[in-house]
Each structure stands twice: as structure tokens, then as C-alpha cells.
Amino acid sequence: MTDINVTRSTFDEVMVPLFAPANFVPDRGLGSRVWDTEGRDYVDFAGGIAVTALGHAHPELLKVLHDQGQKLWHIGNGYTNEPVLRLATRLTNLTFADRAFFANSGAEANEAALKLARRYAVDNTGPEKVEIISFTQSFHGRTLFTVSVGGQPKYAEGFGPTPQGITHLPYNDLAAARAAIGPQTCAVIVEPVQGEGGVLPADPAFLQGLRDACDQHGALLIFDEVQTGVGRTGSLYAYMGYGVTPDILTTAKALGNGFPIGAMLTTDKIAAHFKVGVHGTTYGGNPLGAAIADKVVELISDPAVLEGVQQRSDAIKAHLKRIDECFSVFKEIRGKGLLIGAELADAYKDRAKDVLNAAAKHGVIMLIAGPNVLRFAPSLIMPMADLDEGFARIEKAIADVAH
Numbered sequence: 001m002t003d004i005n006v007t008r009s010t011f012d013e014v015m016v017p018l019f020a021p022a023n024f025v026p027d028r029g030l031g032s033r034v035w036d037t038e039g040r041d042y043v044d045f046a047g048g049i050a051v052t053a054l055g056h057a058h059p060e061l062l063k064v065l066h067d068q069g070q071k072l073w074h075i076g077n078g079y080t081n082e083p084v085l086r087l088a089t090r091l092t093n094l095t096f097a098d099r100a101f102f103a104n105s106g107a108e109a110n111e112a113a114l115k116l117a118r119r120y121a122v123d124n125t126g127p128e129k130v131e132i133i134s135f136t137q138s139f140h141g142r143t144l145f146t147v148s149v150g151g152q153p154k155y156a157e158g159f160g161p162t163p164q165g166i167t168h169l170p171y172n173d174l175a176a177a178r179a180a181i182g183p184q185t186c187a188v189i190v191e192p193v194q195g196e197g198g199v200l201p202a203d204p205a206f207l208q209g210l211r212d213a214c215d216q217h218g219a220l221l222i223f224d225e226v227q228t229g230v231g232r233t234g235s236l237y238a239y240m241g242y243g244v245t246p247d248i249l250t251t252a253k254a255l256g257n258g259f260p261i262g263a264m265l266t267t268d269k270i271a272a273h274f275k276v277g278v279h280g281t282t283y284g285g286n287p288l289g290a291a292i293a294d295k296v297v298e299l300i301s302d303p304a305v306l307e308g309v310q311q312r313s314d315a316i317k318a319h320l321k322r323i324d325e326c327f328s329v330f331k332e333i334r335g336k337g338l339l340i341g342a343e344l345a346d347a348y349k350d351r352a353k354d355v356l357n358a359a360a361k362h363g364v365i366m367l368i369a370g371p372n373v374l375r376f377a378p379s380l381i382m383p384m385a386d387l388d389e390g391f392a393r394i395e396k397a398i399a400d401v402a403h
């Protein structure tokens with residue numbers, strides 16, 4: 001098939017060493033199963049980090065990829081295209097938003113959101129209204145602006161001067177937020193469920209309180225739904241389940257089911273501050289990505305798919321409880337829909353990676369969220385038989401770690 005022979009160890013020779021991938025090499029996937037280059041099979045509870053929400057090789061997505069692939073992949077933003085106009089129409093019909101901007105990743109969607117919020121405040125009020133409030137442990141991406149806004153300082157250290165005017169507050173602490181949000185605040189950015197930070201859902205009163213404080217001081221409320229969006233929590237977007245509407249919403253990860261695409265959604269009034277040339281992208285809104293995302297959103301916004309998220313969520317939580325009754329490994333099981341975290345008990349402190357490695361040996365692809373939390377973000381349409389089989393394997397992995 002190809003003239004270049006590669007193995008896992010090639011990674012250590014030719015790749016910039018930013019990642020420490022597992023010692024097997026995934027080769028193909030179907031639904032919630034993945035096979036490695038040796039032909040071993042894995043049950044996939046990671047979904048490529050909450051990305052492949054319709055599983056691998058979904059036939060309807062393959063058809064769109066093939067059909068659009070034969071027509072037009074890329075044309076540049078000097079021209080528009082029908083797939084991107086359909087996707088924007090679908091997203092604005094389904095959400096609070098009137099307008100969409102497309103990028104290629106979550107970080108880029110957030111970068112656009114933060115720049116838009118700054119521009120809106122500077123246009124409307126003046127250069128003093130630039131403060132961005134975000135929360136400790138939050139994750140918003142890896143550009144220099146988004147790591148500076150994110151609440152994990154280690155990601156912003158060692159890169160020289162970072163953007164200024166950013167305040168970090170404790171998550172779910174409404175009193176602290178009320179005290180900090182003022183006339184100088186241009187935006188508050190928050191994940192409805194902190195994903196990378198440990199799968200921590202926001203209290204409904206916290207999000208509502210942020211909404212009220214933003215309204216009081218003319219600040220924009222940005223929901224980073226890069227991980228929680230596109231059905232992950234059982235609502236098309238998590239804000240719908242919370243009943244708190246942001247001014248700007250960012251979405252990526254599951255939006256393309258693995259084809260890189262991100263979006264920023266907002267209102268007419270706010271979007272008017274991004275005039276021609278003020279911001280931009282080469283690939284964003286390309287017809288191939290847009291056609292795929294349009295099909296993803298069409299399929300996931302089906303009420304039957306969203307209801308299925310809750311069923312699978314209940315099943316995973318029941319399995320985790322049962323495993324905990326046998327091994328007393330968990331301190332807390334939490335999360336929303338199919339973004340579930342199981343925090344390890346003190347006796348297993350810092351051993352999430354050991355569980356992940358043991359799970360791989362038993363044929364399970366898992367995720368962690370920090371050193372103490374096992375994270376589950378599988379396909380929203382994971383077959384129940386795969387879910388049960390996966391947990392039979394996870395139970396063996398936990399037994400290995402426990403003994």
C-alpha cells in the first residue's frame with residue numbers, strides 16, 4: 001500500500017515529542033470499536049476526546065464525505081458555498097444564535113469569541129472595558145490567548161509575555177464572581193461542564209448568576225461548549241438543559257465527528273462588530289467540513305438520539321457504581337449525559353493513568369481528566385452491547401490495579 005514502513009517507535013524518532021501516545025497504534029474503527037495494527041479490538045469510551053459522537057465510519061457521514069469530496073473541498077473565503085450556508089442556517093435555527101463564524105478547532109472558535117467580545121466592548125464603551133473573567137481549572141485551547149484565559153497556569157508558562165486583562169476565579173463560586181464582575185468586565189467565559197479540568201458540572205444557580213451579573217454590567221457571557229456541545233450532555237447544547245442563554249457560544253470537537261471544524265455562534269447585534277477583514281481564516285467554513293458538520297448536527301439533533309444519551313449515561317453510571325461496590329475505587333461519580341467523570345478514592349490517588357493503561361491491555365480505550373479522574377465520552381449512539389462488554393473489560397482492568 002505504501003513504501004514507508006512505520007511502527008509505534010517511529011513516533012519517538014520523527015514526531016515533535018509533545019504527546020506520549022499509547023503503545024498500540026489504532027488502525028481502523030467501526031461504531032464504538034477500534035482495531036489496532038495487530039488486529040486487536042478495543043471498545044472506545046474516549047471517542048477521540050469527545051469528538052466521534054456518531055462513532056467511527058458512520059455510513060451517512062461517509063456518504064457525505066464521498067459526495068462532497070467529489071464536488072469541492074476548499075474554495076477560500078473570497079467565495080461562499082452552499083454547505084456552509086446550510087450549516088449556518090441549521091445551527092442558527094436550532095439555537096439562540098443569529099450568526100455563525102467557522103474555524104477549524106475549539107481554540108480558534110474561542111480565539112474568535114474572545115476577540116469579538118473585546119472588540120464589542122471597546123467599540124461600545126471604550127478601551128478600559130477589556131477584562132476577561134474565567135475560572136480556575138478551565139480549558140479553552142492552546143493558542144497563547146486561550147491558554148492565558150484558561151485556568152491551568154502550567155499551559156501558559158514559559159512562553160514569554162501573555163495577553164493581559166484576564167482574571168481567574170474559583171469555579172461554581174457565585175459570590176466571588178458577583179464581587180469581581182464590574183463595569184471593567186468585557187466578558188465572562190465558562191464551560192457549562194468543565195471537561196479537561198476534571199468533569200465538573202456547573203451549578204445551575206452559578207450560570208444564572210453569571211448571566212445576571214453580565215447583564216448588570218454590560219459584559220458578554222461566553223459559553224465554551226467545545227466539549228459539552230453537539231448532544232454530549234443530552235441537550236443539543238448544554239445551555240439548553242441549564243436554561244441559561246449565553247451571548248456567544250463556541251462549539252467544535254463533535255461538530256465534525258473527527259473532521260476538524262469549530263464554530264462561534266452569536267447574535268446579530270454582537271456579530272455586527274466583526275466587520276469585513278477584522279478577523280479571518282483560510283480553511284474555516286470550507287465546503288467539505290461544513291457538509292460533514294451539517295449532517296452531524298442533523299443526525300444528533302434528532303430527539304431519539306438525544307434521549308439515547310441519557311439511557312447510556314444511566315447505564316455507565318450503574319456500571320461504575322457496581323464496580324465501586326466491588327473495589328471501593330471511586331470517591332465520586334459525576335457529569336452530565338455522556339461526559340462522565342469517576343474520581344478515584346484516596347487509596348488510588350494519582351492512579352488514573354494506571355487504570356487507563358490497564359484498560360488498554362484489556363481492550364478498552366479510555367480517557368482521564370487529570371491524575372485522579374477517569375473520563376468517559378463515548379459515541380452518543382454506542383451500542384448497549386459494546387457498552388456492557390467494555391465495562392466487563394474495565395472491571396478486569398480495575399481488578400488488576402486493585403491487586
Ligand SMILES: *Cc1c(COP(=O)(O)O)cnc(C)c1O
Nearest residue numbers: 105106107139140141195226227
Ligand atoms: C478541547 C477543548 C478546547 C480546545 O479545542 P481544540 O480543538 O483542541 O483547539 C477548548 N475548550 C474546551 C472546553 C475543550 O474541551
